[in-house]
Amino acid sequence: MTTETGQSAGTLPDAGAHGPGSMKDGREPVLRGRGMVKTFGRVVGLDGVDIDLYAGEVLAIIGDNGAGKSTLIKCLSGAYTLDSGEMSLEGRPVTFGKPQDARDAGIETVYQQLAVIPALDIAANLYLAREERRPGILGSVFRMLDKKGMRDRASASVQGLGIQTIQNMNQAVETLSGGQRQAVAVARAAAFGSKVVILDEPTAALGVKEGNAVLDMIKGLREKGMPVILISHNMPHVWEVADRIHIQRLARRVAVIDPKDYTPQEGVAIMTGAMTADEVESRVADRRTSGAGSA
Amino acid sequence: MTQLINPRRTRGAIIVSVAGLALGLAACSSSTTTSPGATGGGGDKIGVSLITKDSSNPFFVAMQKGAKDLAAKEGNIDLTIASGKQEGDDQGQITAIENSIAKGDKGILITPMSTGVNSAIKKARDAGLFVIALDTPPDPANTVDITFATDNFKAGTLIGQWAEKQMGGKPATIALLDLFSDKVVSVDYNRDQGFLTGMGIDVKDKTKNGDEAKTGSYKDGTYTIVCNEAGQGAEDGGRSAMERCLTKNPDINLVYTINEPTAVGASAALKAAGKTATIVSIDGGCAGVKSVTGGVIGATAQQYPLKMAQKGIDAVKAIASGGAKPATSPGLDFFDTGVALVTDKPAAGVTSITSAEGSKICWG
């Protein structure tokens, strides 16, 4: 993959460096955002952000606190509505007025706060707002839920993702540990996501083993051809799974880098503004010419 | 964080106006309507406020309506009607009294909620208003200038005497259906203890319900008191209260009720249980008198709220034009506006009027 930066010569990042209809290796992005602006009163969440997500890739979004990462994905998932800017999915323009619109379009999101209902059980959470009814009159007239069917299918989904620690679909989610709840939330997104899966800090509250299990799940999704957007503070995890890394800084996209060509320290430097992208670019170029390969 | 649906300013305006409406309705616990006196006529209007306990009890509704009609007839009365929200709402009456002072009324007619309103009444009198209590004398009675009230104890005694004659010496199995569980409202214990006294039963403390002996003798025979149950003064409460009493003792043959709605509920409970009993009550509203005609209630003591309102307005008019204060009835610390026994089964030695006569002078 070629390296791309969003920054031309000069101090201001040029968010429109790619222009509309950008392609990579001749491919159209699955999900594309241009000039996305979101404000909260006087506070600027997104200041004209662009984003591209290609099929079968894992795009990581990194940035310091307050850089706009969560805001960005909440706009993509329908939790927020854009003040201005446009989004398109598989080439068609889309607007999301509420979370259900994004889900209907095939975009599944796992939020930082997980958005699971503690009082309900695992199967109920998996099927929340997409409950399945029993066949025949019981389902259509009496609107009875197919609880057993949902439980069985939920169990299959969860096992299929390699999550061993959850056995009983009847357990209330509040009795699960943090890692298990994360697994439920990821399982929900993976099971129903048809076009894009977005994960906001999926390994943040997890231990080493559970964190690795989530990374394996992400790789599994990529193998199935599902593109994944991943927000994370955990640089080792990011460098392990990401195909490209979108760097958010001060409500803008300042760079998109390839983890093969940049070190995590360089990525962090761009993220915090310690170095400009140009400085990093030249260091990478030096490395190439000196034949040191990827860091 | 969440989407803003309305522009902030519009939402703010809506919130302020609805909050104001809701708070105004909820917190302003006195309801007030003003009825102007008759048309035209120069001369000073005499300001009078009628403050009842609530505006939902038919008794007070009748009193308010009577006062409005009277004020319209008199012509130079500027009448304001106010009340608390429900039994126990002292603050509502206090607010109404203060409004009356501010308005410059000459007099206040009030059915005092409790001793909690005494200091507000004193403020009104200090400000030169003439304050008259209706229906219930305050405690102490000289808190107000004069009270026009029913002698509730006498009302109870009348129906007690009638019931005693009806029993004719047979053992009386008695159910007492009172007003509230707290037993502090004067009308509650006056009527109950009056009834027992009329029966010839020793009530021990006349201001306490339920302290009398559960068995003993009344004037001509023996009695058993099965229960003291509170029916909240309404049909559904009266029914539940009667059901509990019947469960304790299915052979109740005499039921005292605080008012006619309670009696109607008690009667429904008896009917459902396939039992009959003599039911006595107090109030004498037109609906209640109909119950006597229909045989549901054996006898009821009729009182005259419109007369109270009339005398009250007359008194304020008289004082305002420099006349004399009215006097209390002999032996009482209030002016007795009278009570009559309404029954179609007269008992020897107890004066009564028929229900037909009662329906001509009933209230409500």
Add this chain to the structure above:
Amino acid sequence: MTATTAEGETQQSAAQRELSRRSQSPLQRVQHLLHGHPWISPLLLLVLTIVVFSVVNPRFLLANSLSLLVQQTAVVAALALGQTLIILTAGIDLSVGAIAILSTMIMASLAANNGVPGVLALIIGIAFGFLAGLLNGLLVTRLNLPPFIVTLGTLSIFTALALLYSGGSSIQDNRLPDIINWAGKGFSFLGFRLTTGVVIVLVMYLVVGFALSQTAWGRHVYAVGDDPESARLSGIASKRVLVSVYAVAGLIFGISAWVLIGRSGGATPNAITDGNLQSITAVVIGGTSLFGGRGGVAGTLLGALIVYAFTFGLSLAGVDQQYRVLAIGVLVIVAVSIDQWIRKVKG
């Protein structure tokens, strides 16, 4: 959590020993059981109440007594059913009784004073309950005001409307068509004496209970009450669910009005004056949490029965009325404390 060193292994089994010892605590097992089935504690409390009061006065257990108890509970149980739905969404409705009274006055007055045919008057009265509930729901969701404040305001509005409309006077059943009095009709069943009103209330409980446990709407009600933001992010139309809950509750209050007319023998503006507090008491004692998301209608029915069984039993025991009020107050505190304890259960 597997051990890797020999020393680690010993430490681990020491901790495991501690944990397995702790998890055997019967109190914790009870806590877990109640957490999954919050209606168990009110059921036990009801059974305990009946047993204790039957010992004190065996007349409590007569078929006739139990029949009366059920009839007395019916109206408040119906109001509490609607209140349960609202409290499940972490809301509260103070206008409960007022909506029911307003409905009784409308259906009775239309039939008796305006000559409207009985069935139509009944339907209009019930429809008013539905609209009143809908109004509450719209005010709560559109204005984003706490339900306590909104229903405090509508309580006064509906009470005033009922008084203005009725002029403070009652309408007795002899002036009403049979269909409106129908809920008061008595019949015998297996030696118990019940009214059709009781059956109407039970049917409502079954229908609402079914909806809450077997339909998607029911799950969404719990979700919105437990964590409204998570529910929204999960794609649930939270505001629509809330409005539907208040509207359905209003419909239930309208039907309660029908039962109330049967019980009172007419429509009176003074009936069930503290219906709102009584309904909340029944819901709380029944184990539904005031914080939303937990509980159900079975508990509420038990809670209502417990309140009336207490009153009935204390009366049969000859206990003074003032102590009964105290007893119900203590009951509520105990029920809320148990709810708080159940919530603390850990994995």
